[in-house]
Amino acid sequence: MDTGTEGGTGLPEWVGLPGGLLSLRRLVLALWMSLFTVVTAVVLGMAVGPGWAAVGGFWLLVLAWGWVMLGRNWRSWRYAERADDLLISRGVMWREQTVVPYGRMQLVEVTSGPLERRFGLASVQLHTAAAATDAKIPGLAPEEAERLRDRLTELGEARSAGL
Numbered sequence: 592m593d594t595g596t597e598g599g600t601g602l603p604e605w606v607g608l609p610g611g612l613l614s615l616r617r618l619v620l621a622l623w624m625s626l627f628t629v630v631t632a633v634v635l636g637m638a639v640g641p642g643w644a645a646v647g648g649f650w651l652l653v654l655a656w657g658w659v660m661l662g663r664n665w666r667s668w669r670y671a672e673r674a675d676d677l678l679i680s681r682g683v684m685w686r687e688q689t690v691v692p693y694g695r696m697q698l699v700e701v702t703s704g705p706l707e708r709r710f711g712l713a714s715v716q717l718h719t720a721a722a723a724t725d726a727k728i729p730g731l732a733p734e735e736a737e738r739l740r741d742r743l744t745e746l747g748e749a750r751s752a753g754l
Contacts, residue, residue: 603671603678612730613665615710617658624654670728677717677743679726689726693746695719701736715739 632647663683671678679689698718707713713736714729731739 603673605669605671605678605680608665608668608728608730609712609732610665611710611712611732613661615706615712615730616661616665619706620657620661621654624650624657627653668729672739672742677726679728691717691719691726693743693749695721696743696747699740699743699747701733701740703733703736713737715743717743 628647628650630647631650632644635646636644660683664681667683667686668681670680675694676690676692679691681687696717696719698716700716700718701713702716703713707730711732712730713733714727715731715736717726717728719725728736728739
């Protein structure tokens with residue numbers, strides 16, 4: 592059975608995540624850090640003195656650092672469908688690669704929270720008998736998440752162990 596994606600070299604073709612996930616995470620970061628900046632500046636300004644309000648700028652440094660880190664993390668996420676399993680790779684400093692055999696999958700879920708729906712995103716959650724091999728692919732387009740769910744379900748049933 593010829594399934595999965597492999598390039599001409601026999602290596603899996605990795606698929607990255609769409610940019611909507613990065614936009615969503617950066618927006619959430621900016622909103623929280625802005626709130627922390629204002630609250631810190633107001634509280635310190637009123638309690639200690641106006642000069643201390645500048646300490647709220649610390650959260651702007653956290654925002655700048657987080658902005659860069661979110662971009663690096665987003666670029667590290669990728670997945671590849673192979674003939675017998677699904678590969679998921681992520682991580683910048685500590686690379687983590689999860690291999691989920693199609694025959695071991697018991698449940699494939701597509702989830703989408705309120706913010707994800709607003710940004711047109713969905714996540715695919717894979718459940719296996721061993722919790723250590725459970726995996727999640729966040730931030731996919733809903734159509735791609737549903738296609739992946741259907742394909743993984745089909746391949747899991749074909750391998751006759753799970754789903």
